[in-house]
Amino acid sequence: MKKLGAAIVGCGTIASLHADGIIELDQVELRGVVDPKKERREKFSKEYQCPAYECYEEVLQNPDIQVVHICTPHYLHKPMIIQGIIAGKHVIVEKPVVMNPTELAEVKKTMELYPDSQVAVIFQNRYNDTTQKAKSMIDNKEIGELVGMKGLLTWYRSEAYYQESDWRGKWETEGGGVLINQAIHTLDLMQFLGGELESIKGHVDTRSLQHIIEVEDTAEATLYFKNGCRGIFYATNSYTENSPIEIELHGTEGTLSLRNQQLHLYKNGEKHLVAEDEMMKKGKAYWGCSHEVQVADFYRCLIEKEPYCITPKEGGVAIEMIHGIYESHRTREAYIMKEAKSQ
Ligand SMILES: NC(=O)c1ccc[n+]([C@@H]2O[C@H](COP(=O)([O-])OP(=O)(O)OC[C@H]3O[C@@H](n4cnc5c(N)ncnc54)[C@H](O)[C@@H]3O)[C@@H](O)[C@H]2O)c1
Structure with missing residues (x-):
């Protein structure tokens, strides 16, 4: 061939x-x-x-x-x-x-x-073993009904990071700050695991990077899902180190906790390790380890002439979530999601 x-x-x-x-x-x-x-x-x-x-x-x-x-x-x-x-x-x-x-x-x-x-x-973290396992456990109701979730990103970005690539930190060239560059993965995973969103209400601010960037370095939001689940989201580039992202999924019969490339299940008073990701061979651990897996899956679809799953429509949900956070910050009202995933 x-x-x-x-x-x-x-x-x-x-x-x-x-x-x-x-x-x-x-x-x-x-x-x-x-x-x-x-x-x-x-x-x-x-x-x-x-x-x-x-x-x-x-x-x-x-x-x-x-x-x-x-x-x-x-x-x-x-x-x-x-x-x-x-x-x-x-x-x-x-x-x-x-x-x-x-x-x-x-x-x-x-x-x-x-x-x-x-x-x-590219949303490589969807391919992590921990993400895949969490998705199947939620879909199979292994934690009962999903009622809540939390996504936390607390990272550090220095002045040098913005100087080394001058498109960063500007509305015109980056299109936003911590939301569109760093926390977009967390937002995507929250909607991937939680299901279709109804609305989102949030707030943005620029804290420690105020004199360095024009975009936000900190954001928080509450996510309201159509299935009744409620998500709490917080992201900042104003911390003092790149600590591991945390995602917690609270079900009526158990809780899943994703942190440090490990997925734990808390159920009936016990804690079990249910999945673990490979360590990064190259690059930064907080990028996640699955670029190669995603690239391979895309080429497999091209070769087998299958439609690929993370299209602009699918990857665009996070873009609307970010837009919704900015809009609700501006209007002080919840932003109602317009683009249904199934459309
Ligand atoms: N998936 C992840 O975890 C992850 C991690 C880091 C960056 N990214 C994304 O990767 C993209 C690039 O980010 P980066 O950190 O590598 O940026 P970077 O600034 O390090 O690299 C961008 C490169 O593009 C080049 N470039 C500029 N104009 C060009 C043009 N017209 N034609 C060809 N090349 C051009 C620049 O010279 C530069 O070498 C961004 O979308 C970023 O959000 C994703």
Whole structure:
């Protein structure tokens, strides 16, 4: 069988996790990397032994490349997805799929016009063994009915983090702060595990990074699910270290607690370890360990001609949640979710 050709667009912090995912696959070949910064693309092309391109258009015109991995700053996601689809490529885009619901609508519209292109959104933590196990235990009612949940992210981001990539910390180029960049994974997992959302009410603020960034570094929200479950969410980049994310799922017959790459079940006064994630081989532990698994699953769908599951519509729920938190902060009213997952 002819191999699929892939290219990585943006050779920054996250790009090597995509490259490592691609080189593991027998039926896929990394055929290019793109970055306007010469030293970055050359370093990457040397390490992964593939051609380096200065601009995205060169990759779009290359018939030997069928799949593009978009690992660029947030403001480039929407135009790059749309250009990719129109050029007939499949697209795998880093979170956030886009910066807001208006951009999301444009992407979905383009996808309707070009149904042959598949678009995947990276939410690697959905693939963690702990997440998969929690999902199946909830679906199988092993903790009874889910009545509450909590998602907590308390991380540290320094001034240097915002200086090293100048698109971060700005509304125009990042599209938000802790919500769209760090806590988007937690919000996505909360709705993935909790089910369809009815509404969301929240508040944002900028605390320790006030003089460094224009976006929020802290946010909190209450999530109201259609099934009656209530979620409590808190996220900040204003802590003093990157402590593990915590997700707790409270059921009528037990509680699941996800922390430190372990899932524990608390039931009948006992504590059981029910799943554990592999440690990261590379990168940062708090990124989660499943990029390679997600990349492999997307290519499996392309090869087997199956529809892929984390589409812009699915990955866009978190975008509407973030928009809802900003809106409810502004209006002081709960934001009613408009886009049903099933639509
Ligand atoms: N899934 C995760 O856990 C995770 C973790 C970190 C980052 N990310 C996401 O990955 C994406 C990139 O983040 P990062 O931290 O690697 O950023 P970064 O700033 O380190 O890298 C971005 C790269 O894109 C390049 N670039 C800019 N304009 C370009 C263009 N027109 N064409 C090609 N390349 C261009 C930059 O030169 C830079 O090398 C973001 O969407 C971010 O949210 C995801």
